Amino acid sequence: MAASVVKTPKCARRGSTKEQQSKASKSTKDSSNWHWWLLLASVFLITFATRFYKVTEPDHICWDETHFGKMGSWYINRTFFFDVHPPLGKMLIGLSGYLTGYNGTFPFEKPGDKYNETAYQGMRYFCTTLGALIMPMGFDTVYDLTRSHEAALLSAAYLIFDVGLLTLNQYILLDPILLFFMMGSVWGMVKISKATAAGGSYSMRWWFWLFLTGTMLSCTISVKFVGLFVVLLVGLHTATELWIILGDLGQPIVETLKQIACRALSLILWPVLLYTLFFYIHLSVLNRSGNGDGFYSSAFQSRLIGNSLYNASMPRDVAYGSVVTIKNHKTGGGYLHSHFHLYPKGAGARQQQITTYTHKDDNNKWLLKPHNKQRLAKDKLQLLRHGDLVRLEHLVTRRNLHSHGEPAPMTKKHLQVTGYGEAGAGDANDVWRVLVVGGKVNETVHTVTSRLMLVHYLQNCALTSSGKQLPKWGFEQQEVSCNLNVRDKNAHWNVEDNEHKLLPSVSFSVYAPGFFARFLESHAVMLQGNAGLKPKDGEVTSRPWQWPINYRGQFFSGSSYRIYLLGNPIIWWSNLVFLALFVAIFLGNAILQQRRAGQCRADRSEDSANSSTAADVCSCCPEEEPLEVQQQQHSDPLRAAAWLFIGWLLHYLPFWAMGRVLYFHHYFPALIFNSLLTGVMFNYMIQSLPRWLQHVLLGGLLSLIVYSFALFSPLAYGMSGPLANEPNSTMHSLKWLSTWEF
Structure with a gap:
């Protein structure tokens, strides 16, 4: 009598491959912990070395230091003023100046004015420190998203060696403060996702990351209203996680309601309370008449x-x-x-x-x-x-x-x-x-x-x-x-x-009026002022299409000691390449998965017809994957890249609809998401290659961006002598675009 042959369902055979990949991933998850610590320490050291080099130079007012240094002085003097941005960034600048010996008397009249004996250094150190912490957070964020040292290192390198981001980090500005809190929000968002996927909900660590993320979100929007974009990103990500939890039939509906309540408490109510507190402090400190009185009722x-x-x-x-x-x-x-x-x-x-x-x-x-x-x-x-x-x-x-x-x-x-x-x-x-x-x-x-x-x-x-x-x-x-x-x-x-x-x-x-009446009026005045911003005479403005291509920079210091805000062209242009590659690969992958889903359904129908019992029929089509597989977004490179791409879109596309005056530096929040995306996509594209070839390609790209940083670093650290359009200038060979004016 012939032996009976048991036919294994086709979808089950494909599912076994996923199980093997999941086990392999788990087995290597923490095998190189020392490697992670070594790379993180290197990121810290290189970041702080590049950021604090020449941080006190030039010793005169650069660009918008004339505004935010002056506003820091007004906080120290408790003098009321009008500004289009929420108060937290300026309050922190004023506090850092006060704690480091600045007495609030320097007038900050115009760019180029010498600081002389003014204790301005503490405010620059403070802004630079916050700007320098962006890179380690970016490194850890990408590592948690991909579990790849290579992806994390490349993303951090793209942030470290961009001369534009370096320039923006070294001065008394709101931008390094904004970018720090924005990156902290994304870092916290990924940590929450990681803890939830690992089954750590309601642990002390999980609560810590929830409230830290809520704090970072509140601080971001309390520095500039564009912080709303990262609030939208975290909101979308949270809604997606809750939707996945809702679909877990192994959990009661009460679990979803608990998750919603916890996140509403930490990511909505807590940030709103903090935001209100910042304005209460702002209105309490600034209780003396100043030149902004007339903007208010x-x-x-x-x-x-x-x-x-x-x-x-x-x-x-x-x-x-x-x-x-x-x-x-x-x-x-x-x-x-x-x-x-x-x-x-x-x-x-x-x-x-x-x-x-x-x-x-x-x-x-x-x-x-x-x-x-x-x-x-x-x-x-x-x-x-x-x-x-x-x-x-x-x-x-x-x-x-x-x-x-x-x-x-x-x-x-x-x-x-x-x-x-x-x-x-x-x-x-x-x-x-x-x-x-x-x-x-x-x-x-x-x-x-x-x-x-x-x-x-x-x-x-x-x-x-x-x-x-x-x-x-x-x-x-x-x-x-x-x-x-x-x-x-x-x-x-x-x-x-x-x-x-x-x-x-x-x-x-x-x-x-009472506090809440003043709180509401402050917002109405700020929003109206923001919408009505106009460029000053001789000021270089720009449009959003110019930003990703690094079309034109912006002078921070135009005297004999020149500082010019311009992105590292190798980093910016390669970012665009990887952005385009992500879109192509993601769409191609989505089409392929849809085709596979159709095949899976066909196989299931075939298996059902050949099976003697319902128990023999598997149900492993993509839409029916178990919760554990769906929740592993933080280790799926394409899904991780998709969230970074959404972050880039949210921080870039809204500027196309804005009627107010815009500047080159408005692109830098989007640049951070693009740089993290580049690290993820580069690693995704080389991961199937032999290990030695991966290292060669990674080393080659890192060498290229370090070399380009060395070439263009004078833009951030200071230039003197003839302008680049003159043949005898040391920067002449670096004027790759005619619109660059350094």
């Missing part, structure tokens, strides 16, 4: 020591004969302002300019007069009421607020607003109707609390701050126009300062 300013509204007593009611300042009520609105300068030819009638200005000075003061009289009798008191017709005389120039049929200089659909007349006398085009928004007949106008509209009596248009910046002839102040659409909310104003000898004064403290 009158009520906000009443909390600032030294501001004219702090503990002020002034009339609650507004009356004819009052000398007032009038502030636009929109977020970040300026004061109604004029000066002796006229509108130029081609910008409407050549009459006196009317603008809004965010700083306080005497040119913001206006005298309130009846529409049919020059002045009231000195002993007569008449309150201003909803619906009254008035004239507003500029106190310094004695010209009246005026509008007529000419188009506004910037917003052509609006009418021009000017200062007109002589010694307070003018014409009928100086008459405005005062309307309290939502007001009733005979309702009196109050200081600060009344929202007003000034509607032109003849033209029936509303006095408006258009938000458009005037050219140099208008001193880059904001345009004031008269809008025929009287419902425009930019036409809302309030009286801030109010002086009148016959009116009784009340304490201004009743208008002072």
